Amino acid sequence: MRMTIATILALAVTPSTVLAQQSGEVEEGRSSQRSSDRGVEIAPYIEAAQVxxxxxxxGDDVVTYSRVAAGVDAGFGGRYSQGSASLRYERRIGYSDDVADTDTFSGIARTSLALAGPNVTFEAGGLASRTRVEGSGATSIGGFGGDDDFTTQIYSVYAGPAVQTQIGVAEVTGAYRLGYTRVESPDAVLVTPGGERADIFDDSTTHNAVVRAGIAPDTVLPIGVGIGAGWxxxxxxxLDQRIDDRHVRADVTVPVSPNVALIGGVGYEDVEVSSRDALRDINGDPVIGTDGRFVTDRSAPRQIAYETDGIIWDAGVMWRPSNRTSLTASVGRRYGSTTYYGSLSYAPDDRSSLNVSVYDNINSFGGQVVGALGDLGTDFDAFRNPVTGDLGGCVIGTEGDNCALARLGSIRSGVFRSRGVSASYGASFGRTSFGFGAGxxxxxFIAGQNTVLAGIDGIADENYWLAAYGSRQLDRWSxxxxxxxxxxxxxxLDSSGQALGYSVTAAYDRTFIEGLSGTAAVGLDGITREDLPDYQAASALVGLRYTF
Structure with missing residues (x-):
């Protein structure tokens, strides 16, 4: 099906698009809405396993523990509303002092609810996950089996309304997102001897708001025009760190063929990053709290770490040969320097999709997690490590960025400018489902010169990541x-050099009778570091699950 630029532009701008544009991650043409109706699916379960x-x-320690769990996997889909969720509570029972008894709650959810037909929706998402933390601040979703000394919990939620309507010849879109993210106290995080202390993220709130009004090409003018604003x-x-970014922008779309257009825009932006200093003792040294984080001096004046205001612009090209394929690429100036961003969305059918994003934004760890949740589709199955029960970096689905959680990177508290690329592909053909992500x-990092974080200003962390999953229904029962x-x-920021973390699992599931199934699984987890001892562990599990 071929579509003209004017037709596609009239359909393309969704609430998720404008919020992505606000953060610098352009995802035009991707919508979380589905046309199919799968009804309501709820599958509660209980589980017991030996690991x-x-x-x-x-070392060469061998530990054994039992785990019992209760959870639910659910999803629903209608013409305008849809959502998916996976929630799980687990109790780990150790048989020796080497394995502590622990309770873990994990879950992931994403939904889009129609409040007034398709034009007004309520978007929401949530994450609860165990994560491994290194002394450098590096993190990866999912803890390693049996290695609780280096794990902590991440919680994140976001919610907000989105509107898309037509006023005369103009399409008006708007969205607001309120998010909250928290990391539990990392008391057991290993800090490299003699290295800098990693100030681990505590919690944050995020506000994102955008509004835009635009006219498609060939309605009033041969070109498309629009104006918008974002916060x-x-x-x-x-340390009471704050990002405050406001902008207004006018844009233009110039068709050069039925499916190619030149795009560009110009506007004004005002960005400020600020914080306070740490509380100092009588020797002038920063005070460390019982949770291992710097104590903020609330009486100290706010310090400006970064500020810029002035003209912003961008120019690029858009290619949309059909409603299943969309490519944009732009170059411009923002945050006081040259910026590049773009996206590719390709869904050849309802069973597979490819998404690529090139981004440039100012963010914090909390904003990164909220953004990753927003990038997920609404129709997915959670992929969990069969040995640990933890969530993985990917979900199983064919819409959105299914591996958005794999790119969380550093869990340091500092504000940063994030630039990079991420790609994910998901497919489901008959009895086989698979997908992968890479980026x-x-x-x-951005920090005030008169604060305890001054030493990290201008220092960069780099993270290359890869995640993959696959499943095959062998027969009716396995x-x-x-x-x-x-x-x-x-x-x-750390003297220990590069760190390569990895995790591989394989599982066989067999249904014995209706509702009752068994699992046998193996896994290999590890981390290789240049200047510190490597860690590697192999695990095996046998267990039973009853699904109601």
Whole structure:
């Protein structure tokens, strides 16, 4: 099906698009809405399993523990509303002092609810996940089996309305998103001996608001024109850090063929990043709280870490040969320097999709998590590590950025400018489902010169990541699945050098009777570091699940 630029522009701008544009991540043409109606699907379950983990490096300990869990996987889909969720509570029971008894709650959810037909929706998402944290601040979704000394919990939620309507010849869109993210106290995080202390993120609130009015080409004029405004506000509790970014922008679309157009815009932006200093003791040294984080001096004046205001612009090209394919690429000036961004969305059918995003924004860890949740589709199945029960970096689905959670990178508290690229592909053909994601993220930290974080200003962390999953229904009663992830983290803030973390799992599931199934799984987890001992562990699990 071929569509003209004018027709596609009239359909393309969705609430998720304008919020992506506000953060610098352009995803035009991607909507979370589906046309199919799958009804309501709810699958609660209980589970019991036995796990053995053998440490291969640097030691040779072998530990055994039991785990019991209860959870629910759910989804619904209608003409205008849809959503998916996976929630799980787990109790780990150790048989020795080497494995502590722990309780873990994990879950992921994403929904879009129609409030007044298709034009007014309520968007929401949430995440609760165990994550491994290194002394450099590097993190990866999902903890390693049996290695609780380096794990902590991440919680994040966001919600807000979105509007898309037609007023005369103009299409008007708007959206608001309120988000909150929290990381539990990382008391057990290993800090490299003699290295800099990693101030681990505590919690933050984010506000994102956008509005735009535009006229498609060949309605009033042969070209399309629009005007919009956006606001990005993030408040990080660590040292009272703050991002305040406001902009207004006019844009133009010039068709040069039925499916190619030149795009561009110009506007004004005012950005400010600020924070307070840490509380000092009588020797002038920063005070560290019981949670291992710097204590903020609330009486100290706010320090400006970064500010810029002035003209912003961009120019690029858009290619849309059909309603299933969209490509944009732009270059411009923002944040006081040259910026590049773009996106590719390709869905050849309802069973597969490819998404690529090139981004450039000023962000915090909390804003990064909220943005990743917003990038997920609304129709997915959670992919969990079969040995640990933890969420993986990907979800199983054929819409949105299914591996958005794999790119979280550093869990440091500092505000940063994030530039990079991410790509994901998901497909489901008959009895087989699979997908993968890959990307690169570079974070250049921004900190006030008169604060305890001054030493990280201008320093960059780099993260290369890869995640993949696959499953095959062997017959009516059995299924085989594989999953894996890897990340190469290179921190300019830590003397331990590059760190390569990886996780690989395989599982066989067999249904015995209606509702009752068994699982046998194996996994290999590890991290290789240049100047620190490597860690590697192999695990095996056998368990039973009853689904009601």
């Amino acid at each position: 053995v983990t053998a440490e291969l490096a640097p 990005n506000r993030q408040d990080v509790s660590n 690169y993220d570079r974070r250049t 299924q085989f699945s594989l999953g894996g992830s890897a990340s190469l983290f290179d921190s300019g």
